[in-house]
Amino acid sequence: MNPYTRILSFLAGVCLYSLPVAAQSGYRLWLDFKSLPTETADGYKQRLTALLFPVANQTDSIAKQELLTALDGLLGQRPTSVDTPQKTGTLIVGTPATLPWLAGEAIGEHLDHMGEEGYGIHSTTINGSPATVILANTSKGVLYGAYAFLGLLQGGEDITQVAITTRPKVTLRLLNHWDNLDRTVERGYAGFSLWDWHRLPGYRDPRYTDYARANASIGINGTVLNNVNANALMLTAPYLEKAAALADIFRPYGIKVYLSARFSAPIELGGLADADPLNPKVQQWWNEKVAEIYRYIPDFGGFLVKANSEGQPGPQNYGRSHADGANMLADALEPHNGVVMWRAFVYDDKEPDDRAKQAYNEFKPLDGQFRGNVIVQVKNGAIDFQPREPFHPLFGAMPQTPLMMEFQITQEYLGFATNLAYLGTLFSETLQADTYADGPQSTVARVVDGSLTGQSLTAIAGVANTGTATNWTGHPFAQANWFAYGQLAWDPEADAATIAEDWLRRTFGNDASLIGALLPLMMQSREAVVNYMTPLGLHHLMGWSHHYGPGPWIKDKQRADWTSVYYHQADKDGIGFDRTASGSNALGQYTPEVRKRFEDPQTCPDEYLLWFHHLPWDFRMKSGETLWETLCGHYYGGVAEVAGMQAVWEAQRGKVDSTVFQEVSDLLAVQHEEAILWRDACVLYFQQFSGMPIPEGLEQPAHPLEYYEHLQFHFVPGI
Numbered sequence: 211m212n213p214y215t216r217i218l219s220f221l222a223g224v225c226l227y228s229l230p231v232a233a234q235s236g237y238r239l240w241l242d243f244k245s246l247p248t249e250t251a252d253g254y255k256q257r258l259t260a261l262l263f264p265v266a267n268q269t270d271s272i273a274k275q276e277l278l279t280a281l282d283g284l285l286g287q288r289p290t291s292v293d294t295p296q297k298t299g300t301l302i303v304g305t306p307a308t309l310p311w312l313a314g315e316a317i318g319e320h321l322d323h324m325g326e327e328g329y330g331i332h333s334t335t336i337n338g339s340p341a342t343v344i345l346a347n348t349s350k351g352v353l354y355g356a357y358a359f360l361g362l363l364q365g366g367e368d369i370t371q372v373a374i375t376t377r378p379k380v381t382l383r384l385l386n387h388w389d390n391l392d393r394t395v396e397r398g399y400a401g402f403s404l405w406d407w408h409r410l411p412g413y414r415d416p417r418y419t420d421y422a423r424a425n426a427s428i429g430i431n432g433t434v435l436n437n438v439n440a441n442a443l444m445l446t447a448p449y450l451e452k453a454a455a456l457a458d459i460f461r462p463y464g465i466k467v468y469l470s471a472r473f474s475a476p477i478e479l480g481g482l483a484d485a486d487p488l489n490p491k492v493q494q495w496w497n498e499k500v501a502e503i504y505r506y507i508p509d510f511g512g513f514l515v516k517a518n519s520e521g522q523p524g525p526q527n528y529g530r531s532h533a534d535g536a537n538m539l540a541d542a543l544e545p546h547n548g549v550v551m552w553r554a555f556v557y558d559d560k561e562p563d564d565r566a567k568q569a570y571n572e573f574k575p576l577d578g579q580f581r582g583n584v585i586v587q588v589k590n591g592a593i594d595f596q597p598r599e600p601f602h603p604l605f606g607a608m609p610q611t612p613l614m615m616e617f618q619i620t621q622e623y624l625g626f627a628t629n630l631a632y633l634g635t636l637f638s639e640t641l642q643a644d645t646y647a648d649g650p651q652s653t654v655a656r657v658v659d660g661s662l663t664g665q666s667l668t669a670i671a672g673v674a675n676t677g678t679a680t681n682w683t684g685h686p687f688a689q690a691n692w693f694a695y696g697q698l699a700w701d702p703e704a705d706a707a708t709i710a711e712d713w714l715r716r717t718f719g720n721d722a723s724l725i726g727a728l729l730p731l732m733m734q735s736r737e738a739v740v741n742y743m744t745p746l747g748l749h750h751l752m753g754w755s756h757h758y759g760p761g762p763w764i765k766d767k768q769r770a771d772w773t774s775v776y777y778h779q780a781d782k783d784g785i786g787f788d789r790t791a792s793g794s795n796a797l798g799q800y801t802p803e804v805r806k807r808f809e810d811p812q813t814c815p816d817e818y819l820l821w822f823h824h825l826p827w828d829f830r831m832k833s834g835e836t837l838w839e840t841l842c843g844h845y846y847g848g849v850a851e852v853a854g855m856q857a858v859w860e861a862q863r864g865k866v867d868s869t870v871f872q873e874v875s876d877l878l879a880v881q882h883e884e885a886i887l888w889r890d891a892c893v894l895y896f897q898q899f900s901g902m903p904i905p906e907g908l909e910q911p912a913h914p915l916e917y918y919e920h921l922q923f924h925f926v927p928g929i
């Protein structure tokens with residue numbers, strides 16, 4: 211090779227290395243530590259010339275490596291590792307165990323406020339020299355602090371004045387994977403399951419480490435590996451061995467493994483005649499099974515259970531209560547410090563007059579009957595992860611029971627992976643809702659963080675949106691929902707806009723015009739989806755079974771409460787579900803203050819109007835328009851909002867990576883078409899009852915209603 215060719219091939223190698231496909235594809239998520247603009251980087255360099263970070267264990271060494279590599283990427287400067295603070299700026303990282311002298315410095319007093327998992331990041335002076343200190347009580351806290359510190363740099367924050375002390379408000383912060391053992395993912399829109407069960411435990415895909423790293427970077431500390439519609443095989447030795455391999459990889463990142471347990475496993479695996487929780491043989495089987503799991507995974511977190519819901523087995527099959535079922539498993543887990551997360555998403559075998567009341571009716575009477583290591587896992591709303599639901603009435607209603615929140619990060623009801631819908635706003639809308647369980651300010655967030663009722667066992671779960679897609683989540687902006695979930699799990703009071711901005715900066719950099727354009731786009735995006743799918747409190751209008759596209763006409767199925775007509779109740783007299791005292795009285799499950807907010811259609815916020823009321827088509831809205839006009843306005847407005855998002859995105863051409871730009875651009879075009887589909891199908895469907903014209907000036911649907919009713923979608927993902 212002549213010298214010229216050698217240089218060329220060297221340069222090609224460098225280019226390939228520094229611009230790998232992964233960088234463009236979004237694989238690196240918010241952890242792509244690209245070089246900062248020179249001015250910003252120069253400002254940081256002086257303060258970060260040396261790194262004092264004694265390493266005591268694997269978690270420390272991960273944190274140290276992350277800092278070194280990321281600083282190199284961000285600043286083009288790798289700090290020198292040192293043993294003592296330097297005259298130049300030193301980054302000092304440690305715990306009282308690794309840096310005992312630091313606890314004696316002024317900043318050491320913050321340690322009292324960090325708990326087991328919190329951290330502090332403070333700019334200070336040590337021996338007269340500038341220092342930036344990341345301090346925590348544990349290595350796990352250090353790891354969280356390291357990621358948070360790097361986030362500050364990515365966001366271009368001033369680190370000469372930083373004074374952060376934080377600890378998570380919720381103890382268990384989990385992802386729930388609805389992943390099946392055949393690698394399909396129920397309601398997954400980002401490819402197949404990350405868990406390559408066939409090749410585990412022998413082959414440990416490096417992606418497992420990247421998964422752990424991404425979660426640790428946003429404070430997630432637990433993962434339920436398998437679907438709540440569980441296969442009992444998950445609890446057999448070969449699968450436990452595979453799960454143990456994952457647990458080993460996740461452990462240094464502070465992430466515990468949990469499993470969904472099939473309630474009938476004693477029959478399927480143990481050959482017992484029943485799975486009655488009061489049968490001593492069944493109890494014995496679970497005790498032994500749990501002991502076996504802990505032999506594989508010594509820090510196993512516990513079980514998640516979906517019982518007596520959508521055909522899943524449970525204690526009610528034997529005339530026992532949810533508490534009987536949960537307590538049996540809790541007793542088996544208790545000696546090992548494991549927990550049971552028992553879901554409140556339940557179905558009776560009888561059709562209720564209103565499914566929204568089901569969970570409250572079954573669980574409220576059980577308050578106080580659960581063992582101390584049981585947490586009842588409650589979806590954010592009483593129906594099912596709809597684009598908008600009022601908060602679930604169980605929040606605040608079971609003061610003697612730890613209740614945890616279940617959010618759905620995967621967009622089953624918000625446009626799968628083709629629609630851009632930032633869910634930080636949805637999550638925080640629920641968390642900020644006031645239950646009035648103990649006077650004003652009794653927010654759902656305070657139920658979840660335990661402060662309202664003094665619960666010390668606190669938890670939150672998000673149904674994951676991850677898969678084998680190169681960018682993990684399918685839609686590039688869906689990464690923001692994973693990110694936002696983690697931030698809100700750490701602090702349920704956190705602000706959705708601040709989180710969105712943080713994600714934008716970490717993902718796309720700090721261009722002010724870009725942030726200024728994309729932040730409002732994200733903040734409005736979920737409302738746009740509500741508008742073109744289920745405005746004014748409508749819900750459950752989606753296509754049958756696969757849940758793709760509109761299906762307001764769905765009726766006559768095996769259960770009425772699986773149909774759309776059950777929920778919207780549209781007829782020539784009006785539309786909406788009367789949940790007031792004159793209807794199902796689901797509203798009666800809330801406190802008087804909440805009831806008051808919703809019970810009068812004249813004052814009920816528009817967002818929840820048809821959730822709680824059945825109203826005539828010519829009902830006068832607060833705006834003076836009729837209900838019909840307003841409904842049309844929302845459907846058409848939603849489509850227009852998507853067109854607006856397209857225009858905003860188009861103006862960012864050249865400011866974001868071209869591959870990602872094109873992907874989002876294409877997906878927004880798809881979203882626009884889907885929004886039109888929802889709008890036209892729903893407006894035409896409801897119009898046959900309202901008998902009113904589509905308001906003047908609005909474009910007419912392209913096809914008659916029958917066209918939409920007969921559309922068929924094959925091989926829809928996520929089933």
Ligand code: BDP
Pocket residue numbers: 396397438439516520555594595622
């Ligand atoms: C519904 C999903 C279904 C889940 C169920 C659940 O359509 O696939 O199994 O929730 O949460 O929304 O158990």
